[in-house]
Amino acid sequence: MRWTLKPKPNPETVTKLASQLGIEIPVASLLVQRGIEDFESAKKFFRPSLEDLHDPFLMKDMDLAIERIAKAISSKENIMVYGDYDVDGTTSVALISSWLKTFYPNVATYIPDRYDEGYGVSYKGIDFAADNDIGLIIALDCGIKAIEKVAYATEKNIDFIICDHHRPGVEIPKAVAVLDPKREDCEYPYKELCGCGIGFKLMQAWVIQNAYSIDSLLPYLDLVATAIGADIVPITGENRILAYHGLRVINVAPRPGFKAIIKEIKKETLTITDVVFIIAPRINAAGRMKHGLYAVNLLVEENQETADLFASEIETFNSDRRDADKTITLEALAQIEELQEKERFTTVVYDKNWHKGVIGIVASRLTETYYRPTLVFTKSGDKLAASARSVKDFDVYDALEGCKEYIEQFGGHKYAAGLTLLESHYESFKQRFEEVVASSIDKRLLTPEIAIDAELALDDISPKFHRILKQFAPHGPGNMSPVFLTKNLKDTGYGKCVGGDDLHLKCRVKQTHSSVFIDAIGFNLGNKSEIITDKKKFNAVYSLDENEWNGNVSLQLKLKDLGS
Structure with missing residues (x-):
């Protein structure tokens, strides 16, 4: 994973906004990062109104x-x-x-x-x-x-x-x-x-x-x-x-x-x-x-x-969809392993028997696994149909535009598209798609990135801080849930792997020179448990989360990655 810390916003603007809203500097900084620099824009952000819809x-x-x-x-x-x-x-x-x-x-x-x-x-x-x-x-x-x-x-x-x-x-x-x-x-x-x-x-x-x-x-x-x-x-x-x-x-x-x-x-x-x-x-x-x-x-x-x-x-349909998705994903992964004769910039797979209804989900799963612009093809009548998915900041629609001499029909967005082509054009298209992506993609985009909003001390994490943070929702592209970096953490000695196959990591951390303790959970981070053992110092990237247990609600770090 690439850790990318976003640039710090203008300190004067942050201080001024903090004063206007009566909030702490870390919250004001997050707002300014999102383009909210004055009381009026903050009001519109925290209290979205139908009156602000365009004509x-x-x-x-x-x-x-x-x-x-x-x-x-x-x-x-x-x-x-x-x-x-x-x-x-x-x-x-x-x-x-x-x-x-x-x-x-x-x-x-x-x-x-x-x-x-x-x-x-x-x-x-x-x-x-x-x-x-x-x-x-x-x-x-x-x-x-x-x-x-x-x-x-x-x-x-x-x-x-x-x-x-x-x-x-x-x-x-x-x-x-x-x-x-x-x-x-x-x-x-x-x-x-x-x-x-x-x-x-x-x-x-x-x-x-x-x-x-x-x-x-x-x-x-x-x-x-x-x-x-x-x-x-x-x-x-x-x-x-x-x-x-x-x-x-x-x-x-x-x-x-x-x-x-x-x-x-x-x-x-x-x-x-x-x-x-x-x-x-x-x-x-x-x-x-x-x-x-x-x-x-x-x-x-x-x-x-x-x-x-x-x-x-519909619940029955969804259960069938999950089964098909799982089966096809495993088959696609096996096909990729078989074809890994050289480093490729794209992932393109095809099987005539794959269920057309789930190839989009499978394309998403393959993108998560290999982090390449991905196409999953299946047979559709007398043609082939595909779902395309992309990696962050790469426009797969533009890449398909560069291959259109082999495509019958296509449409979609920057990160997701669909297309059909003749089976006789499949190999030529596959080669052309690889060439277009290889010549246009910034190679850094082939490594997943964690965009970090700010570095934070554990002392900054108070109930008030989290209460205001919750009002940043709803989250999504352009307004993602804030991600933080905290350095010099130590596990208090209770860290352990949990879940089947020790898949997840659970620990309680404190920061050097601080008396604050906070629980942390890292889903699918069990393989990084070595980083936190023996009270070694480590850095963590996380978002804030609420943990509800036996009717009690407490704050916890939802770990995204760990580094020494």
Whole structure:
């Protein structure tokens, strides 16, 4: 692991902010690192307000989208809400369809089949719309590259409103409205919304146009917060506001579908991390193992008993997903070991029998293991389909752009993408991808980095310090949970390995010249126990955590790495 200590912020700015807010220097320093330098910006950070959301009509084509929906309603057209089969797509469809149905009955939903139709807008979906006399399709979390599909729909007298957040190609589809802040001609001030977030902006524009209160949209923010967490978009700006209020909805008044998922969890307050690791995988499992509509049905269900049945079904899908994920990961790791004839800058593996629904998860696991830009391929019809994952600070989407002569179709983000290609192009693509990455990646990025916010003395860790730190949440890209470095630590003699195979490390530490003792837990750090034995001095990188045991809550260090 590379330990990288972030530059110290300007001491005068830190001192001034500490004085304005009545807080300690270490907390003020963390705030200034996040661009919060005065009382007003601190207030917005600690008390995110819906009033600070941008005007949705600043987004290009928003006026056209609202106008077209109003026309559809006044002429009693059938509207279809279309979205992808992942968390962002299914929450988006649940969001817009359930909201529209509160004031307009003629609303259908459509999620493409991962195996039959693949990613994004499909011809089959458009044919379904034509067969059911649908005049308007609202596409969410997809559509920005659906040039031919939108043209096909136009021939069938079906209009499209596209709400997407993926990078556009050279050409924009000729839809009635294309909402995507990443359009070069869109001056919307916040570019990092997820698909569900753009769906919410459409709703916000509608309530403004019709003079309703934005508070009427609060109950829907649980869906938006889930999509923000699952899609790993930055939790800054508008995303932070939406995630903050969405988490409050999940914790205070969860919809029946969420209630059904989380009722077994013995936890008082769910964080964005819980949403990402508990709620999101189950929503995802439907589209991975069966069909995304199972997830939508769960999310829009209003009857608790029915929601419980749906959740039980999805729990089975999730269990199947875990089994497939484990099996394929082991097979992929074995394949890589076999192919390790030389040092490579990429990891690319393929097996025609791998389950298409879990190759994205497997790609993430391989990236964690080998820390290389990774592609996992499987057979999909008469082509190969792949999920791509990247390492921190390397743009895998750009790398795929450099290989596009071998690719049939691709789309995605900096850190995650999907693509299809002909089997005959696989070896040529694999070689080209390796060449592109090898020639463009900074070699330091091939070693995992721990970005450290600040060096801290154990004496600085007080209940007040931690109380303020908890208010930095929700955490995510752009606002990660603070990570600290403390030097010259010693174990008090009780350090030991715990868990099966002595996988984890548990100890109680103190710092030289300090009387403060604090417990520490290091998951998967059992192999570093030698560093703390015999009261040797060591350095630790960690985040702060609460340990709950027998009703008592105490602070502990959640160790990320140790060094001598």
